[in-house]
Amino acid sequence: xxxxxxxxxxxxxxxxxxxxxxxxxxxxxxxxxxxxxxxxxxxxxxxxxxxxxxxxxxxxxxxxxxxxxxxxxxxxxxxxxxxxxxxxxxxxxxxxxxxxxxxxxxxxxxxxxxxxxxxxxxxxxxxxxxxxxxxxxxxxxxxxxxxxxxxxxxxxxxxxxxxxxxxxxxxxxxxxxxxxxxxxxxxxxxxxxxxxxxxxxxxxxxxxxxxxxxxxxxxxxxxxxxxxxxxxxxxxxxxxxxxxxxxxxxxxxxxxxxxxxxxxxxxxxxxxxxxxxxxxxxxxxxxxxxxxxxxxxxxxxxxxxxxxxxxxxxxxxxxxxxxxxxxxxxxxxxxxxxxxxxxxxxxxxxxxxxxxxxxxxxxxxxxxxxxxxxxxxxxxxxxxxxxxxxxxxxxxxx
Amino acid sequence: xxxxxxxxxxxxxxxxxxxxxxxxxxxxxxxxxxxxxxxxxxxxxxxxxxxxxxxxxxxxxxxxxxxxxxxxxxxxxxxxxxxxxxxxxxxxxxxxxxxxxxxxxxxxxxxxxxxxxxxxxxxxxxxxxxxxxxxxxxxxxxxxxxxxxxxxxxxxxxxxxxxxxxxxxxxxxxxxxxxxxxxxxxxxxxxxxxxxxxxxxxxxxxxxxxxxxxxxxxxxxxxxxxxxxxxxxxxxxxxxxxxxxxxxxxxxxxxxxxxxxxxxxxxxxxxxxxxxxxxxxxxxxxxxxxxxxxxxxxxxxxxxxxxxxxxxxxxxxxxxxxxxxxxxxxxxxxxxxxxxxxxxxxxxxxxxxxxxxxxxxxxxxxxxxxxxxxxxxxxxxxxxxxxxxxxxxxxxxx
Numbered sequence: 001x002x003x004x005x006x007x008x009x010x011x012x013x014x015x016x017x018x019x020x021x022x023x024x025x026x027x028x029x030x031x032x033x034x035x036x037x038x039x040x041x042x043x044x045x046x047x048x049x050x051x052x053x054x055x056x057x058x059x060x061x062x063x064x065x066x067x068x069x070x071x072x073x074x075x076x077x078x079x080x081x082x083x084x085x086x087x088x089x090x091x092x093x094x095x096x097x098x099x100x101x102x103x104x105x106x107x108x109x110x111x112x113x114x115x116x117x118x119x120x121x122x123x124x125x126x127x128x129x130x131x132x133x134x135x136x137x138x139x140x141x142x143x144x145x146x147x148x149x150x151x152x153x154x155x156x157x158x159x160x161x162x163x164x165x166x167x168x169x170x171x172x173x174x175x176x177x178x179x180x181x182x183x184x185x186x187x188x189x190x191x192x193x194x195x196x197x198x199x200x201x202x203x204x205x206x207x208x209x210x211x212x213x214x215x216x217x218x219x220x221x222x223x224x225x226x227x228x229x230x231x232x233x234x235x236x237x238x239x240x241x242x243x244x245x246x247x248x249x250x251x252x253x254x255x256x257x258x259x260x261x262x263x264x265x266x267x268x269x270x271x272x273x274x275x276x277x278x279x280x281x282x283x284x285x286x287x288x289x290x291x292x293x294x295x296x297x298x299x300x301x302x303x304x305x306x307x308x309x310x311x312x313x314x315x316x317x318x319x320x321x322x323x324x325x326x327x328x329x330x331x332x333x334x335x336x337x338x339x340x341x342x343x344x345x346x347x348x349x350x351x352x353x354x355x356x357x358x359x360x361x362x363x364x365x366x367x368x369x370x371x372x373x374x375x376x377x378x379x380x381x382x383x384x385x386x387x388x389x390x391x392x393x394x395x396x397x398x
Numbered sequence: 399x400x401x402x403x404x405x406x407x408x409x410x411x412x413x414x415x416x417x418x419x420x421x422x423x424x425x426x427x428x429x430x431x432x433x434x435x436x437x438x439x440x441x442x443x444x445x446x447x448x449x450x451x452x453x454x455x456x457x458x459x460x461x462x463x464x465x466x467x468x469x470x471x472x473x474x475x476x477x478x479x480x481x482x483x484x485x486x487x488x489x490x491x492x493x494x495x496x497x498x499x500x501x502x503x504x505x506x507x508x509x510x511x512x513x514x515x516x517x518x519x520x521x522x523x524x525x526x527x528x529x530x531x532x533x534x535x536x537x538x539x540x541x542x543x544x545x546x547x548x549x550x551x552x553x554x555x556x557x558x559x560x561x562x563x564x565x566x567x568x569x570x571x572x573x574x575x576x577x578x579x580x581x582x583x584x585x586x587x588x589x590x591x592x593x594x595x596x597x598x599x600x601x602x603x604x605x606x607x608x609x610x611x612x613x614x615x616x617x618x619x620x621x622x623x624x625x626x627x628x629x630x631x632x633x634x635x636x637x638x639x640x641x642x643x644x645x646x647x648x649x650x651x652x653x654x655x656x657x658x659x660x661x662x663x664x665x666x667x668x669x670x671x672x673x674x675x676x677x678x679x680x681x682x683x684x685x686x687x688x689x690x691x692x693x694x695x696x697x698x699x700x701x702x703x704x705x706x707x708x709x710x711x712x713x714x715x716x717x718x719x720x721x722x723x724x725x726x727x728x729x730x731x732x733x734x735x736x737x738x739x740x741x742x743x744x745x746x747x748x749x750x751x752x753x754x755x756x757x758x759x760x761x762x763x764x765x766x767x768x769x770x771x772x773x774x775x776x777x778x779x780x781x782x783x784x785x786x787x788x789x790x791x792x793x794x795x796x
Contacts (some may be wrong), residue, residue, distance in 0.1 A: 001570070001606050002664065002671035006514050010674030046462040055687075059454050064444040068648045104502055104652070107680035116404050134677075141678040172399070208399050250466045252686025254502070266400065273400035276408030279532075280539040282505035287685045288650025289453075 009137065015349075016040060019358045026356055036385035037377065039358045041181065041334065043249040044376040045305055051248060054296040058289065067292060071285045073275060075102025075257070079291040079298075083257060086298035091230045094262065101274050102286040104254040106217045106243035107134065111281060113173075113213060113239055113258055115142040116273035122170040125213070128158055129366030130182050130337065132215070135175055142277075144172070148366050156185040156328050156337075160194055167202045173211035173239070174199065179218040179228065179332025182365045182372035186222060186331040189229045196235035209237045209265040217243040217256070218333035220303060223310050228332065236263035239270070244294060246333075247304050255290040309334050312375040312382055319386040323393040334376040337362065341396035345371045348396065355388030407535065413747075414438060417756045424754055434783035435775065437756045439579065439732065441647040442774040443703055449646060452694040456687065465690060469683045471673060473500025473655070477689040477696075481655060484696035489628040492660065499672050500684040502652040504615045504641035505532065509679060511571075511611060511637055511656055513540040514671035520568040523611070526556055527764035528580050528735065530613070533573055540675075542570070546764050554583040554726050554735075558592055565600045571609040571637070572597065577616040577626065577730025580763045580770035584620060584729045587627045594633035607635045607663040615641040615654070616731035618701060621708050626730065634661035637668070642692060644731075645702050653688040707732050710773040710780055717784040721791040732774040735760065739794035743769045746794065753786030 019039040027035045058067060074080070080097035087095055103109040114125060123144035127135050129151050139146040149166045152159040163174070176195070178187040187195075195212070203209045214231040219242070222228050232238040243256035258274055260267060285291075313330055320327065326339040338359075340348035345361040349371050352359050362370030375382060417437040425433045456465060472478070478495035485493055501507040512523060521542030525533050527549050537544040547564045550557040561572070574593070576585040585593075593610070601607045612629040617640070620626050630636040641654035656672055658665060683689075711728055718725065724737040736757075738746035743759040747769050750757050760768030773780060 001517055002514050002667045003516055003675070006671040006674035006678070007667055008674065009677055010514075010670035010672065042467055043463070047466055052457050052462055056454055056457050059450050059457070064450055065441070065647065068445055068650050069440055070649045104680070104685075105682060107682050109680075111678075111680035116400050116408075118401055119399055134680075137678055138680065249463065251468045252466050252683055252689075254682065254685050269400045269405055272408035273404040274408065276404035276406065277401070279407055280404070280509075280535055281679045282502070282507075282509035282532075282536065284503060284505050284652065285650055287502075287652050287688065289687070290685065291650075 015360055015364055023358050035356045036381050037358045038373045039360055041374050043246055045249055045308055047249040048302050051297050051302060055293045058292050068288055071288050071291060073285055075286060076291045079295040082295040082298040091233060099260050101258040102291060103256050103258060104283060104286050105245060105256045106241050108283055109241035109256050109258045111138045112274050112278040114138050115277035117172045118142040118144040123172050124170045125173050125175055126166050126171060127175045131366055132177060132181055133364045156183045157191045158195060160198060164198060169206055171210055173213045175213045177215040179221055181333055182335045183328055183337040184330030184333050184335045185328050186228055192229040192231060192234050199235060211237045211239055213239045215241045217246050220247040222332040224331045232261040236261050237265055253290050255286055255294055312379055315382050316375050320389060323390050336373045336375060338371050338373060340369055340371050341393055343369050345369055352392060355392060357385055357388050413758055413762055421756050433754045434779055435756045436771045437758055439772050441644055443647055443706055445647040446700050449695050449700060453691045456690050466686055469686050469689060471683055473684060474689045477693040480693040480696040489631060497658050499656040500689060501654050501656060502681060502684050503643060503654045504639050506681055507639035507654050507656045509536050510672050510676045512536050513675035515570045516540040516542040521570050522568045523571050523573055524564050524569060525573045529764055530575060530579055531762045554581045555589045556593060558596060562596060567604055569608055571611045573611045575613040577619055579731055580733045581726055581735040582728030582731050582733045583726050584626055590627040590629060590632050597633060609635045609637055611637045613639045615644050618645040620730045622729045630659040634659050635663055651688050653684055653692055710777055713780050714773050718787060721788050734771045734773060736769050736771060738767055738769050739791055741767050743767055750790060753790060755783055755786050
């Protein structure tokens with residue numbers, strides 16, 4: 001006798017997990033080097049060597065009781081100071097520690113923010129497809145619901161008419177994710193400016209702020225040479241959820257933050273409600289050793305080494321385009337979102353298994369006509385998988 | 399416009415936090431060495447030096463992508479294997495990795511278990527006073543409620559008549575915490591045997607298992623020379639929530655587990671529902687580096703160095719008894735639960751501030767006639783605080 005909802009959520013195998021099992025079986029037959037696993041967003045670039053050295057230094061030189069002790073629930077002061085200063089250097093902002101709440105990664109940041117903003121069961125969060133599937137589970141668990149708005153399908157930017165129609169008196173926040181998982185698209189500065197204008201207008205009409213939750217674990221994975229617009233500089237009621245999982249390749253270590261914009265309406269209420277919702281979920285503090293390591297990494301302005309992702313991206317994008325495939329240029333993150341030839345992402349992903357190519361249908365991201373290819377893999381995997389993609393194209397387009 | 403509940407929970411200053419602020423102010427005036435802070439359960443014994451060395455070795459020798467990568471949500475196989483083997487060596491059990499779900503500490507374990515076991519809003523968890531205050535918040539957030547049963551006040555063991563009266567068709571689990579925070583009491587083997595018999599009888603009467611959630615972060619902090627009874631050896635439907643915060647002095651690092659007994663009714667359902675509830679709260683996996691370190695610690699059978707806690711305990715207990723105070727012998731953990739002279743824990747804790755002694759009223763633990771003294775402090779703090787305790791006794795007992 002257990003919770004039915006929790007049982008289903010714990011038991012249902014995600015599409016990605018199914019693929020993982022399939023890949024294991026095939027690897028036993030054809031050899032793991034002949035299974036082309038593009039299913040998982042696990043960074044293939046290691047953390048910076050300097051970060052490993054910082055962790056060794058901390059362990060070797062710090063008072064261990066302080067290093068491993070509880071921090072305040074909102075995070076160690078030195079960590080919050082270091083992140084604020086790092087952001088201020090990069091974005092011309094004037095954050096202090098009080099803008100930041102350190103979390104066990106972006107997922108914890110999102111669940112804490114959504115629960116904080118859920119005032120009753122009518123509360124709505126709006127996400128723009130394609131979107132990270134867990135948003136829906138997090139919004140529902142918080143007691144509210146997730147509303148999906150279709151994107152501008154030509155460029156995967158925002159369809160503002162559709163977004164405006166979706167905003168109503170129950171809307172508490174719009175959730176964006178740029179650079180985007182799964183599309184790899186980065187919202188342009190024009191998009192962010194228009195979004196800020198729309199949310200400002202709607203907030204005034206509704207008489208309450210419509211918050212912008214900007215989920216940015218891929219912020220630094222940007223291959224365009226142009227900066228990713230920093231939302232807090234465009235819209236006061238911005239709430240950034242961040243993780244070091246991708247930028248510093250620490251996905252298992254669970255370290256990230258919530259950032260509130262300086263001119264956030266009801267700043268103290270939002271901050272304190274986030275603290276309350278982190279508390280009720282059992283988040284006592286973010287991992288202390290990692291907090292100290294991140295403080296060093298931010299003081300040293302550590303950034304990811306993008307060269308191998310970029311090389312992968314170019315080989316994959318150019319290779320697929322040469323066959324005739326259609327997709328958005330993957331400007332950021334490490335995903336390529338391919339229009340499934342034939343228009344059915346499920347069928348295409350299933351067929352790809354015949355080539356021992358593991359890719360995820362776009363259905364769970366809200367775009368069933370697409371497949372997601374995670375190119376955070378060895379370069380060689382891409383080169384050797386391309387002929388299979390070529391055969392698949394022929395099969396679906398003849 | 400935020401969640402009122404979350405705002406209140408984030409904003410309300412706990413009694414402990416209030417004391418912390420008071421202590422800071424007083425330290426600025428009288429010097430920090432003259433403020434006797436017994437308010438917080440932060441281990442004063444550092445982690446084992448061998449554990450620090452293991453972490454340095456992992457960082458120096460492991461593939462960093464593997465060391466910091468995602469583990470499966472239930473935890474790395476090597477970690478679960480090492481914990482199972484360690485428990486099997488100590489308790490003669492036959493656990494395997496599938497008995498274990500690794501968590502971000504005991505709080506995450508408790509929120510995940512309570513959410514998994516909450517089938518509807520009638521669901522009840524029973525805790526026995528004195529109890530850890532967050533149990534109530536965790537049960538409520540899961541969607542159920544916490545029912546408190548008074549203890550046998552003579553020995554702080556279980557009042558079985560009272561417990562039996564409290565169990566009804568909505569009861570999903572009884573929560574125990576032995577060694578206990580705040581009482582320091584360890585449930586005797588006789589208590590555990592009687593508890594198992596009662597829960598077995600009630601489960602049969604009710605036609606559904608009444609689970610036993612045994613919250614055991616202090617399991618190894620035991621000064622009696624006799625083992626703490628291991629509940630899974632006495633009752634099949636035992637769910638152990640554990641943390642390495644106290645035993646290995648890693649409270650900030652957030653690492654612990656849920657253990658399900660081998661003959662647990664509905665084993666797979668309970669395990670999978672725990673996975674579901676960890677997922678909806680945003681617990682992607684427990685910190686990966688810490689998981690690897692714990693695997694080494696368990697392989698090496700690391701245990702806490704209890705000598706300084708024991709020395710503190712003896713000095714405090716004997717010193718207070720000599721003044722005439724009454725309290726249970728603190729057999730485990732690092733708390734002493736003092737009967738407040740005059741019978742009002744709030745008034746006594748407030749008066750103690752006049753002596754710059756910081757202690758917490760028992761009210762929030764469900765025992766308002768007591769105060770909790772956390773003796774995980776420097777030995778010198780105890781020796782120098784004792785005269786103040788003497789004056790307080792005179793003041794309340796004359």
